[in-house]
Amino acid sequence: MVSPGHFSPYRLGVLASGGGTNLQAILDKCDSVEIPASVAVVVGNNSGCGALARARKAGVPAFHLSEYTHKAPGALDRAICEAMELHEVDLILLAGYMKKLGPVTLSVYADRILNIHPALLPEFGGKGMYGERVHQAVIDSGAKQSGVTVHLVDEEYDQGPIVAQKVVDVTPQDTAQSLAARVLEIEHELYAEVITLFARGRVKIQARKVEIIS
Structure with missing residues (x-):
């Protein structure tokens, strides 16, 4: 069984803004190996969002990155991209994420960012x-x-x-x-x-x- 806290060869990075129901479904399906991957990192733009709490409960690295933590122009974009690269993410998933992504992240992860x-x-x-x-x-x-x-x-x-x-x-x-x-x-x-x-x-x-x- 693939545990959300232990990386499989294919690694997912999740961006979320809200309660994290989509994230939880992804975590559960990775854990049951219905999805042959693991969640490597979760980034939320709201420090109190449920998604970050769900990630931490599952043992997944979780970070609050927003305009409040990175105020300089382009800083948030770079921070998001760096978090994904640091955790060797293969595919970025938007799970109720309400912000546009910046040009750095879009370029580095071109054709590897999904939204539902x-x-x-x-x-x-x-x-x-x-x-x-x-x-x-x-x-x-x-x-x-x-x-x-x-x-x-x-x-x-x-x-x-x-x-x-x-x-x-x-x-x-x-x-x-x-x-x-x-x-x-x-x-x-x-x-x-x-x-x-x-x-x-x-x-x-x-x-x-x-x-x-x-």
Whole structure:
């Protein structure tokens, strides 16, 4: 069994801002070897966020890095990148991380940074589209389906190349809360599937096109 506190050959770095439910799912799936990797480091931009507490409880190095700890222009970007490099991270995962990444991290980890979004991009994404706002926007639009998107991260919110998507139906009775609960059920599954594809070298990226190798 792969313990979250002991590195396997494929190492994950996680960026988080909130309670850490996505992080916990990743930790659990690494521990059960459903994901053939280990979480090497967790960085949070909020010193009191639950994600940092979850990481420390699991024995994973966890750091608060934000505009408060690194005030100089570009300092936070460099600090995040250095934390990932120091822990020999292969793939960076955004797990409810609410900040844009800087050019240093994006360059060093090009095509190796993933985010998961609770809707079917390119619809219902962009700045400010997170949490129940996304699901309410889906319902208000009259869309018959929603779902989850895992995509590569670039300079803009939710604009990176799409790696994978899963769909759920939207019912006439849905509220933002009920739709969010149904989407969350597949969110953890899809993230684990995509992380596993990267860990096994089954993802080819060329000219912003993503191909899954069988």
